[in-house]
Amino acid sequence: MKFIHNIKEKVKIAFGELYNFDIDSKEVLINETRKEFDGSYTVVLFPFIKKAKTSPQELGVKLGEYLTDHLDFVSGFNVVKGFLNLEFEGSFWVEKLQSILSSDSYGNLPQKGEKVLVEFSSPNTNKPLHLGHIRNILLGWSTHKILEAAGYKTIKTQIINDRGIAVCKSMLSWQLFADGATPKTKGVKSDHFVGDYYVLFDKKLNEEYSKWQQKEEAIDVYNSSRKENEAKEIFFKRYKNTYFNEFSDLGKQAKAMLIKWERNDEKVRNLWTQMNDWCYEGFDATYKKIGVDFDILYYESDTYLLGKKSVEDGLSKGLFYKKEDESIWVDLEDSGMDQKILLRSDGTSVYMTQDIGTAQKRNEDHHCDKMIYVVGDEQEYHFSVLFEILKKLDEPYSDGLFHLSYGMVDLPTGKMKSREGTVVDADDLVADVIGEARVSAEERGDIVSFTESEKSELYRKIGLGALKYFILKVDPKKRMVFDPKESVDMQGQTGPYIQNAYVRIQSVLRKYQELKKDIKTENYNPEQIEADIIQKLVNYPNEVDIAAASYDPSRIATYGFELAKMYHKFYHDLRILTAENDLAMAFRIELSKCVSKVLAHSMDLLGIEMPERM
RNA sequence: GGCCCCGUAGCUCAACUGGAUAGAGUACCUGACUACGAAUCAGGCGGUUACAAGUUCGAAUCUUGUCGGGGUCACCA
Numbered sequence: 001m002k003f004i005h006n007i008k009e010k011v012k013i014a015f016g017e018l019y020n021f022d023i024d025s026k027e028v029l030i031n032e033t034r035k036e037f038d039g040s041y042t043v044v045l046f047p048f049i050k051k052a053k054t055s056p057q058e059l060g061v062k063l064g065e066y067l068t069d070h071l072d073f074v075s076g077f078n079v080v081k082g083f084l085n086l087e088f089e090g091s092f093w094v095e096k097l098q099s100i101l102s103s104d105s106y107g108n109l110p111q112k113g114e115k116v117l118v119e120f121s122s123p124n125t126n127k128p129l130h131l132g133h134i135r136n137i138l139l140g141w142s143t144h145k146i147l148e149a150a151g152y153k154t155i156k157t158q159i160i161n162d163r164g165i166a167v168c169k170s171m172l173s174w175q176l177f178a179d180g181a182t183p184k185t186k187g188v189k190s191d192h193f194v195g196d197y198y199v200l201f202d203k204k205l206n207e208e209y210s211k212w213q214q215k216e217e218a219i220d221v222y223n224s225s226r227k228e229n230e231a232k233e234i235f236f237k238r239y240k241n242t243y244f245n246e247f248s249d250l251g252k253q254a255k256a257m258l259i260k261w262e263r264n265d266e267k268v269r270n271l272w273t274q275m276n277d278w279c280y281e282g283f284d285a286t287y288k289k290i291g292v293d294f295d296i297l298y299y300e301s302d303t304y305l306l307g308k309k310s311v312e313d314g315l316s317k318g319l320f321y322k323k324e325d326e327s328i329w330v331d332l333e334d335s336g337m338d339q340k341i342l343l344r345s346d347g348t349s350v351y352m353t354q355d356i357g358t359a360q361k362r363n364e365d366h367h368c369d370k371m372i373y374v375v376g377d378e379q380e381y382h383f384s385v386l387f388e389i390l391k392k393l394d395e396p397y398s399d400g401l402f403h404l405s406y407g408m409v410d411l412p413t414g415k416m417k418s419r420e421g422t423v424v425d426a427d428d429l430v431a432d433v434i435g436e437a438r439v440s441a442e443e444r445g446d447i448v449s450f451t452e453s454e455k456s457e458l459y460r461k462i463g464l465g466a467l468k469y470f471i472l473k474v475d476p477k478k479r480m481v482f483d484p485k486e487s488v489d490m491q492g493q494t495g496p497y498i499q500n501a502y503v504r505i506q507s508v509l510r511k512y513q514e515l516k517k518d519i520k521t522e523n524y525n526p527e528q529i530e531a532d533i534i535q536k537l538v539n540y541p542n543e544v545d546i547a548a549a550s551y552d553p554s555r556i557a558t559y560g561f562e563l564a565k566m567y568h569k570f571y572h573d574l575r576i577l578t579a580e581n582d583l584a585m586a587f588r589i590e591l592s593k594c595v596s597k598v599l600a601h602s603m604d605l606l607g608i609e610m611p612e613r614m
Numbered sequence: 615g616g617c618c619c620c621g622u623a624g625c626u627c628a629a630c631u632g633g634a635u636a637g638a639g640u641a642c643c644u645g646a647c648u649a650c651g652a653a654u655c656a657g658g659c660g661g662u663u664a665c666a667a668g669u670u671c672g673a674a675u676c677u678u679g680u681c682g683g684g685g686u687c688a689c690c691a
Contacts, residue, residue, distance in 0.1 A: 029632095029633075031630070031633075031634095032630075034634065034635095036634090036635080037634080042633095042634085044633060044634090046633075046671055046672070047671090049671080050671090056671090080634070081634065082633085082634085082671080082672090083633080083634060124691085161691070164690085164691070165690085165691095166690095166691085241690095300691090325689090327689060336617085337617095338687080341688085341689055343689085344689040345689065346689080348689085350688090350689065350690085350691090351690070351691050354691090376685095377618095377619075377684095377685070377686095378684095378685055378686070379686090379691090380618070380619080380685080380686075381617090381618080381685090381686055381687075382686095382691090384618095405619095407619085407620085407684090407685095408684080408685085412625095415684095440653070441653090443653095444651090444652095444653070446651070462653090470626095473626095473627070473628090474626085474627065475627085475628090477619080477620090478619095478620075478627090479619090479620070479683095479684070479685095480626085480627085481625090481626065481627095483625085483626075486625090486626065486640075489639090489640080490653050491639090491640090491653055491654090492638085492639045492640060492653095493626090493627080493628095493638065493639040493640085494639085494653085496653055497639095497653065497654090499653085500651085500653050500654075501654090503651075503653090504650080504651055504654085507650070507651060508650050508651090511650065512650090539630090542630090543630090546630075550631095554627090554628090555630090558627095558628065558629095558638090561638080561639090562638090565638085568654055568655070569654095569655070569656095571650080571651095571654080571655090572646095572652095572654065572655045572656085573655085575649090575650070576650055577650045578649090578650070613651090614651090614653075
């Protein structure tokens with residue numbers, strides 16, 4: 001977008017020459033002209049009318065004349081209120097198209113020489129992935145693609161929560177109730193198999209809890225700990241966690257198992273390895289289906305002891321403090337936060353300790369300039385605290401930390417609640433969208449020549465294209481409603497709509513191959529819609545840059561739709577292979593090629609693949 | 615209750631970070647295939663940007679207050 005910069009510079013010079021005042025060229029605001037007016041780009045004049053001591057109209061005309069005279073690509077102008085609309089030479093757009101066409105990496109920005117680590121997904125190994133993970137995974141994947149395009153080196157990682165009481169629940173449940181069953185003997189996908197025992201644990205615990213509530217012990221607890229007027233039901237709902245920790249037999253067993261795990265008990269460790277392997281096998285299948293992978297994995301079982309040393313170091317430097325009971329804390333009240341515990345009184349670590357250690361380990365491993373954490377917005381406070389602590393510790397990467405916080409995914413019926421069984425399973429979801437794509441594709445019947453495996457590959461591309469677009473088009477930080485019916489729509493602002501624009505172009509290009517004409521297009525004078533499309537194409541690198549800087553894939557999603565929409569209109573209004581003359585045909589082929597390149601590039605940034613036919 | 619985020623067409627989302635008459639999709643109504651692919655295109659309907667005040671040339675966007683929704687305030691992760 002160098003020419004935008006040139007315009008700004010010329011505006012600065014013009015103000016000096018015409019009105020004798022000086023500005024910074026950065027103060028000049030240039031927008032794309034709204035489509036109800038003539039012109040391509042618009043200079044906003046309001047900020048300068050005081051200094052110019054004239055009316056917006058006169059300033060606009062003077063400046064417009066100056067720019068038309070001094071910039072060869074400006075062919076004319078019009079002034080509406082305080083807006084100077086600049087009209088561009090057709091040859092300018094034709095040249096721009098040529099330069100996009102000849103670039104084989106259009107949309108990839110120059111290398112920035114920085115390395116960024118992107119953490120996403122990060123599941124627990126006690127149940128399969130669900131819709132919430134899907135939003136996380138798609139955002140993380142897309143963010144890494146966008147950063148790569150923007151010139152960063154990236155490392156995709158996750159922290160796998162493979163230990164702790166939740167994992168022990170599944171393990172214990174399997175040990176008590178499975179009677180040696182395996183995913184194979186049950187014929188169930190292996191991560192779902194593990195999840196089933198997690199659910200079963202909760203069921204058994206509830207049974208145990210209900211029985212306990214009849215006992216005298218429970219009634220004593222109720223009478224002594226309830227709030228005023230609190231009904232039994234409500235009290236016991238609230239009390240469940242305490243029950244688990246203090247009275248439950250299953251709870252005792254699970255906690256005993258956790259302790260054995262920490263002591264490296266061979267039997268427990270073997271069971272743990274087995275069940276985690278089942279999870280990983282299932283997760284990998286899901287990742288593969290979605291089309292994502294990771295460069296390096298971190299496991300909580302390896303990292304949960306990290307960070308202690310830094311806390312001790314921080315303590316000796318006086319950054320942290322120790323209470324009488326030997327627990328270690330940090331005081332962040334100067335930064336508007338609380339006091340936070342970093343090490344328990346018994347010397348064991350907490351979540352925060354671990355995250356400090358993990359960040360340091362990652363930096364030692366990869367020397368990152370930035371680290372992006374894709375984690376739901378319920379952990380915003382945790383990450384502001386973490387980042388503040390890392391700053392206090394003077395970590396070299398601490399200015400490059402970012403919590404890519406995204407809103408929860410709701411269903412039309414409300415929140416997803418695992419207890420109420422309304423959680424949308426990731427594998428089911430993926431299977432549904434692919435199934436829906438099959439139905440739509442078969443209705444259209446343009447794929448009879450496809451083999452079975454080509455067909456299923458196509459359904460996968462279309463179904464996932466619909467799903468991914470549906471989720472990524474929403475601004476990450478906003479909570480979103482996921483309507484399963486709308487997520488499989490293939491018309492309107494959807495992934496398949498964009499894929500369809502691409503497919504149409506491929507079809508035209510295939511036919512053009514047979515004609516094989518070689519015509520120079522530099523003398524072509526583009527139609528309005530053609531110039532508009534080129535303007536859109538020219539803006540693409542800028543969009544990539546902004547999306548990278550704001551970690552926001554939804555910008556790319558919107559861009560892709562707008563470009564596809566313009567192309568569909570162009571395709572409808574103008575003829576390509578049967579154009580008025582060979583010059584127009586050649587130009588429109590070039591334009592189509594460029595559009596298909598940018599569509600494919602932008603959708604690739606979202607993890608959406610383009611079929612050649614559909 | 616303290617702090618943080620959000621509130622835009624019936625529904626799902628935009629609005630280049632303070633710029634023009636707030637735009638798309640969907641749903642509903644209408645028109646365009648003996649067209650290079652109709653998963654398309656064109657038109658209609660739909661808004662006091664939750665409400666109120668303020669800041670200025672100009673506010674969905676910034677400030678304050680009210681109402682409504684969510685999150686978070688563990689020696690859990």
